[in-house]
Amino acid sequence: MVKFTPIWALGLMSGTSLDGVDGAMVLTDGQQVLDFGATFFRPYSEHEHGILRDALGLWPDGDATRLQLAKSIVEQAHADVIAHFPTADVVGFHGQTLAHDPAGGRTFQIGDGAALATETGKKIVWDFRNADMAAGGEGAPLAPFFHFALAKQLGGKEPIAFLNLGGVGNVTWIDPRKGLPTEAGALLAFDTGPANAPINDLMVARSNATFDEDGAHALAGRVDTNVLETFFKHQYFERTPPKSLDRNDFTQIENLVVDLSLDDAAATLTALAASSAYAAQMHFPDDPARWLICGGGRRNPALMNGLRQRLEQVAPCEDVGFDGDMLEAQAFGYLAVRVLRGLATSAPSTTGCSEPVCGGIISTP
Ligand SMILES: Nc1ncnc2c1ncn2[C@@H]1O[C@H](COP(=O)(O)OP(=O)(O)OP(=O)(O)O)[C@@H](O)[C@H]1O
Numbered sequence: 024m025v026k027f028t029p030i031w032a033l034g035l036m037s038g039t040s041l042d043g044v045d046g047a048m049v050l051t052d053g054q055q056v057l058d059f060g061a062t063f064f065r066p067y068s069e070h071e072h073g074i075l076r077d078a079l080g081l082w083p084d085g086d087a088t089r090l091q092l093a094k095s096i097v098e099q100a101h102a103d104v105i106a107h108f109p110t111a112d113v114v115g116f117h118g119q120t121l122a123h124d125p126a127g128g129r130t131f132q133i134g135d136g137a138a139l140a141t142e143t144g145k146k147i148v149w150d151f152r153n154a155d156m157a158a159g160g161e162g163a164p165l166a167p168f169f170h171f172a173l174a175k176q177l178g179g180k181e182p183i184a185f186l187n188l189g190g191v192g193n194v195t196w197i198d199p200r201k202g203l204p205t206e207a208g209a210l211l212a213f214d215t216g217p218a219n220a221p222i223n224d225l226m227v228a229r230s231n232a233t234f235d236e237d238g239a240h241a242l243a244g245r246v247d248t249n250v251l252e253t254f255f256k257h258q259y260f261e262r263t264p265p266k267s268l269d270r271n272d273f274t275q276i277e278n279l280v281v282d283l284s285l286d287d288a289a290a291t292l293t294a295l296a297a298s299s300a301y302a303a304q305m306h307f308p309d310d311p312a313r314w315l316i317c318g319g320g321r322r323n324p325a326l327m328n329g330l331r332q333r334l335e336q337v338a339p340c341e342d343v344g345f346d347g348d349m350l351e352a353q354a355f356g357y358l359a360v361r362v363l364r365g366l367a368t369s370a371p372s373t374t375g376c377s378e379p380v381c382g383g384i385i386s387t388p
């Protein structure tokens with residue numbers, strides 16, 4: 024392995040739930056993760072959230088006014104976060120995904136990294152997904168190489184899985200006995216299905232809340248097993264990975280629960296999210312010895328109960344010392360350093376690209 028000097032990278036992530044921008048520092052040489060640093064969360068105001076929500080689904084040739092509004096909110100919010108980290112050597116800027124269509128070979132993250140470099144005076148690595156798509160990949164998920172580094176750090180000898188429960192769920196299966204993430208059999212990664220997005224959409228449509236806090240509604244409701252059965256007829260679950268989703272790929276689920284009470288609908292959508300993770304397992308080479316859960320869904324006891332009923336050895340990633348709110352942001356800091364060093368950020372087993380890809384644009388101030 025070539026030796027690189029470790030640097031502090033700031034990773035920035037604005038996820039599909041549109042709640043705000045996560046920023047997290049990670050010390051890395053692009054291979055090992057040597058330390059974690061400070062973190063910061065900059066929420067979107069209700070007004071900003073509304074504008075971003077309104078822009079979801081737009082492509083670059085969409086309504087220019089809505090796009091411009093969303094773009095300036097995303098860039099300003101990220102500049103605010105960068106200002107909290109004057110010591111960052113480089114910034115990994117994911118941007119905000121507005122639309123993702125892997126079958127059509129296109130993905131769209133809003134936010135101009137070159138403009139951000141000029142504004143903040145920092146070296147910015149951005150546009151992580153397009154090179155992977157150009158090489159025939161899904162463009163997502165991209166956190167798996169970071170998950171691999173974390174699994175190596177844990178030092179276990181058995182396969183483990185990281186499950187991220189954001190708006191959409193994504194999983195990385197890892198064999199930590201392999202030396203490199205690009206090695207055959209080291210990784211398998213893909214989006215599992217809907218996670219929090221349908222639950223949030225239900226709450227927005229039927230209550231004054233934006234999410235089912237602590238799974239209160241789901242815990243009070245009953246799961247409709249007929250809906251579960253209908254849902255799992257969707258061809259996505261059978262499809263061989265790698266595969267990825269757009270946040271809005273499963274919006275028709277709302278129709279499946281329209282006749283249920285709010286509590287029963289929440290219970291059913293929460294069970295769908297848990298069952299999607301279970302369905303993922305059939306694609307793994309081996310059952311993992313442990314499932315480490317990250318993302319906001321790990322705070323939902325109904326969802327965690329659902330996972331524990333279906334899977335062995337489920338634990339929030341805090342149990343092994345990781346920060347489940349910041350893992351995705353840290354991942355993009357880590358990937359930024361890999362891009363600086365010319366190392367791969369995705370592989371055939373993580374996105375379906377034809378060969379390992381080093382994806383990302385480097386913009387200097
Ligand atoms: N206490 C809680 N109870 C229930 N659900 C919660 C709780 N805290 C967070 N969540 C859920 O987690 C979501 C946020 O998760 P997260 O921040 O991981 O999403 P994201 O990073 O935007 O999404 P993605 O990973 O898909 O890009 C919230 O919208 C909510 O649905």
Ligand SMILES: CC(=O)N[C@H]1[C@@H]2OC[C@@H](O2)[C@@H](O)[C@@H]1O[C@H](C)C(=O)O
Nearest residue numbers: 120123163164165166189191193351
């Ligand atoms: C296109 C896009 O932005 N996808 C996100 C989204 O949010 C979760 C899931 O869908 C995952 O595929 C990805 O994010 C994570 C950070 C990833 O690329 O690993």
